[in-house]
Amino acid sequence: MTVSADFMRRLAAVAAAETLPRFRMEGSISNKEASGFDPVTEADREAERAIRALILSEYPGHGILGEEHGAENITSSHVWVIDPIDGTRAFISGLPVWGTLVGLTVDGDAKAGLMSQPFTGELFYALGDGAHFEGPGGPRRLATRATAALSDATLFTTTPALFKGAMRERYDRLEASVRLPRYGTDCYAFAMVAAGHADIAVDAGLQAYDIVALIPLIEQAGGVVTTWTGGAAEGGGDILASANPVLHEKALKLING
Numbered sequence: 661m662t663v664s665a666d667f668m669r670r671l672a673a674v675a676a677a678e679t680l681p682r683f684r685m686e687g688s689i690s691n692k693e694a695s696g697f698d699p700v701t702e703a704d705r706e707a708e709r710a711i712r713a714l715i716l717s718e719y720p721g722h723g724i725l726g727e728e729h730g731a732e733n734i735t736s737s738h739v740w741v742i743d744p745i746d747g748t749r750a751f752i753s754g755l756p757v758w759g760t761l762v763g764l765t766v767d768g769d770a771k772a773g774l775m776s777q778p779f780t781g782e783l784f785y786a787l788g789d790g791a792h793f794e795g796p797g798g799p800r801r802l803a804t805r806a807t808a809a810l811s812d813a814t815l816f817t818t819t820p821a822l823f824k825g826a827m828r829e830r831y832d833r834l835e836a837s838v839r840l841p842r843y844g845t846d847c848y849a850f851a852m853v854a855a856g857h858a859d860i861a862v863d864a865g866l867q868a869y870d871i872v873a874l875i876p877l878i879e880q881a882g883g884v885v886t887t888w889t890g891g892a893a894e895g896g897g898d899i900l901a902s903a904n905p906v907l908h909e910k911a912l913k914l915i916n917g
Contacts, residue, residue, distance in 0.1 A: 676778035678707040707744035741872040747846030763873030773873030786876035804903035813859035816849030850874040884908040
């Protein structure tokens with residue numbers, strides 16, 4: 661099954677129609693976590709509704725897994741995986757490093773995906789024929805960097821606080837080995853790896869909807885995405901994304917001791 665670039669643009673547009681009018685505006689924020697703070701907004705819920713409606717109108721036999729509205733028909737061979745606002749904390753803080761994520765798995769493998777940042781007017785997408793960008797500076801094909809040494813690498817993570825216990829020691833080894841660590845950019849970090857502006861993105865405890873859309877972006881631009889054990893990343897977990905196979909192997913070896 662082929663997904664068109666036009667359909668990706670339409671998905672991004674229906675999501676933006678719900679998110680942008682609510683960005684940097686006072687709105688309802690709920691907390692999904694009793695023992696901490698896991699925010700969800702009206703923009704999250706309404707954007708996912710709009711995305712789901714468009715998918716089902718175009719592909720009624722496909723399944724959907726969304727962060728806010730759950731799963732339907734996920735025994736289908738084709739399942740769309742949605743995070744309407746990845747980086748809700750950034751969204752409610754007024755920072756334009758959140759994004760809408762929509763990915764498509766076929767028999768469990770991530771085959772297509774998009775990351776849309778409508779405030780900056782950026783759309784990153786992959787369809788099976790490579791990874792693409794549309795936005796400021798004009799459309800272009802994405803390619804990851806050829807950085808081969810960890811000592812030359814730029815690394816992103818949402819926050820080192822995600823890594824607990826022995827995981828923190830393993831993460832700290834990786835951070836200490838790179839040239840430049842940066843924090844706090846959620847899905848935008850993975851898009852920067854795909855676009856050739858960074859070399860490594862690493863996060864802990866991701867859900868499928870946090871990563872499925874980003875796997876095709878990075879892989880089809882030349883990068884690698886796995887769990888920390890080197891396994892498939894589609895199910896989420898502790899995730900390492902690297903600009904190329906050589907760098908990925910070195911990073912995996914370092915964090916696994």
